[in-house]
Amino acid sequence: MQVIFDSLPYLLEGLRVTLYIFCVAIVLGFILGLLLALLRLAPIKVLNWIAKIFIDAIRGTPILVQLFFFYYGLNSLEFVSLDRTTAGIITVAINAGAYFAENIRAGIQSMDKGQTEAARSLGLTATQNMRYIILPQAFRRMLPTFTNQAIISLKDTSLLSIIGIADLTQQGNVVIASTFKAFEIWLAVGVMYFVMIYLLSLLSSYLERRFELR
Amino acid sequence: MTTMIEVKNLQKKYGDLEVLQDISANIKEKEVVCIIGASGSGKSTFLRCMNRLEDITSGQVIINGQDVTDKSININKIRQEVGMVFQHFNLFPHKTVMQNIILAPMKTRGISKEEAVKKGQELLAKVGLSDKADSYPGSLSGGQKQRVAIARALAMNPKVMLFDEPTSALDPEMVGDVLEVMKELAHEGMTMVVVTHEMGFAREVADRVLFIDKGVIVEENEPVELFSNPQHERTQSFLSKVL
Ligand SMILES: Nc1ncnc2c1ncn2[C@@H]1O[C@H](COP(=O)(O)OP(=O)(O)OP(=O)(O)O)[C@@H](O)[C@H]1O
Ligand SMILES: [Mg+2]
Numbered sequence: 001m002q003v004i005f006d007s008l009p010y011l012l013e014g015l016r017v018t019l020y021i022f023c024v025a026i027v028l029g030f031i032l033g034l035l036l037a038l039l040r041l042a043p044i045k046v047l048n049w050i051a052k053i054f055i056d057a058i059r060g061t062p063i064l065v066q067l068f069f070f071y072y073g074l075n076s077l078e079f080v081s082l083d084r085t086t087a088g089i090i091t092v093a094i095n096a097g098a099y100f101a102e103n104i105r106a107g108i109q110s111m112d113k114g115q116t117e118a119a120r121s122l123g124l125t126a127t128q129n130m131r132y133i134i135l136p137q138a139f140r141r142m143l144p145t146f147t148n149q150a151i152i153s154l155k156d157t158s159l160l161s162i163i164g165i166a167d168l169t170q171q172g173n174v175v176i177a178s179t180f181k182a183f184e185i186w187l188a189v190g191v192m193y194f195v196m197i198y199l200l201s202l203l204s205s206y207l208e209r210r211f212e213l214r
Numbered sequence: 215m216t217t218m219i220e221v222k223n224l225q226k227k228y229g230d231l232e233v234l235q236d237i238s239a240n241i242k243e244k245e246v247v248c249i250i251g252a253s254g255s256g257k258s259t260f261l262r263c264m265n266r267l268e269d270i271t272s273g274q275v276i277i278n279g280q281d282v283t284d285k286s287i288n289i290n291k292i293r294q295e296v297g298m299v300f301q302h303f304n305l306f307p308h309k310t311v312m313q314n315i316i317l318a319p320m321k322t323r324g325i326s327k328e329e330a331v332k333k334g335q336e337l338l339a340k341v342g343l344s345d346k347a348d349s350y351p352g353s354l355s356g357g358q359k360q361r362v363a364i365a366r367a368l369a370m371n372p373k374v375m376l377f378d379e380p381t382s383a384l385d386p387e388m389v390g391d392v393l394e395v396m397k398e399l400a401h402e403g404m405t406m407v408v409v410t411h412e413m414g415f416a417r418e419v420a421d422r423v424l425f426i427d428k429g430v431i432v433e434e435n436e437p438v439e440l441f442s443n444p445q446h447e448r449t450q451s452f453l454s455k456v457l
Contacts, residue, residue: 117267118304118363122318122370123294132317137308 004188007175014171022154025092033100040105058098067091071163088160096153103145107138140211147204215242218405224273233259234429246406248416251426257409261376265296297367297375301383303359305351311362312347315369337365341395357388377408425449
């Protein structure tokens with residue numbers, strides 16, 4: 001027990017890094033996902049294809065390979081210099097974005113056509129319809145899926161320790177290197193992840209209740 | 215009286231299926247025109263071509279002097295003047311009744327919220343739902359929903375109102391309230407095109423009834439004339455089934 005208390009400052013520092021990377025990546029990922037979804041549905045074929053290829057490429061390759069590509073691969077080019085954290089955030093964000101995109105697209109397409117017809121018959125533009133009518137309803141419906149993806153992304157951040165980002169997992173490694181208490185420390189690290197994810201799902205069910213379709 | 219809607223040689227195809235064939239019609243200002251016909255005859259398609267919810271294959275629809283088939287016109291501007299009421303209401307479920315009503319006037323015409331709400335209250339009073347302003351559509355009955363949908367369309371001060379079977383999805387005891395609101399509108403001089411199976415309404419309120427079959431207007435006349443003395447065999451056989 002004592003060893004956990006002694007190493008707590010290190011672990012909490014790692015937790016801070018994990019949370020920081022997660023928050024930035026999930027917000028960027030969401031924006032990217034929304035953008036990709038709209039491109040997928042845009043009335044311009046080329047844009048549909050670009051978005052689709054991008055999404056398929058991300059979903060069709062392991063996240064670890066993407067991480068190595070963004071960190072080692074891109075950095076090996078002369079004109080690129082990405083620090084670890086940036087490469088890590090990009091990886092998690094792009095991954096989340098690709099999955100968000102497909103969820104959002106499905107959510108938009110599952111909307112009753114009558115909603116769009118009513119909006120357009122009132123003179124609202126396609127953009128206004130998307131913004132005020134379709135997306136608000138689609139997002140509410142998609143909340144559970146969003147939570148799912150957020151949880152996956154949070155767990156994905158743990159992979160970033162491989163390129164030396166001092167996140168919660170990496171800090172666990174560091175502490176164990178000096179204390180040799182693998183059992184206690186990994187247990188503590190696991191509990192910390194679990195608590196974060198539990199809080200995420202609480203937040204999600206709160207939001208779901210709050211925005212329940214009336 | 216001036217012409218409000220002029221339809222010239224309207225044709226609509228879905229792929230090879232010709233749903234509307236060479237339809238021409240004139241709807242005058244303040245006129246109430248009912249469209250009747252069997253299921254699948256093209257009534258909804260005809261109505262939806264008027265505000266270009268359906269793309270028009272060939273021909274013209276001219277509303278209040280503006281050709282909706284002209285690619286260079288702003289269709290959104292025209293739609294602001296053409297109210298539409300749907301069979302399944304299509305209220306926005308994530309918005310309250312009042313929000314449903316004020317959204318379009320605020321977003322498309324830049325009207326202030328106070329002004330939009332004031333107008334919204336008047337309209338809700340008119341359709342008998344003043345107490346429902348803050349309710350969500352999900353808590354309303356079908357008849358109430360449809361009256362809100364009418365108020366929502368009226369909030370844009372349309373020059374024409376299109377109704378696509380506004381009472382077909384309602385329980386029988388709700389139909390009367392909605393028809394009552396529509397009658398009042400007609401008496402106030404609103405130009406209305408109403409696709410309906412309510413022959414009683416057509417007889418009482420319509421200035422003219424169009425009978426559509428297989429994508430053509432087979433016969434048109436004043437309601438009393440059309441119902442009591444149909445000229446075409448197809449009209450006769452349709453009416454014998456519904457009257
Ligand atoms: N999107 C579409 N694609 C292909 N065919 C369609 C489409 N919409 C309608 N149709 C066809 O066009 C014809 C006319 O349909 P429409 O909805 O206008 O009929 P209606 O007279 O309104 O019938 P109802 O009384 O059942 O509402 C029907 O044969 C229908 O199957
Ligand atoms: Mg129809």
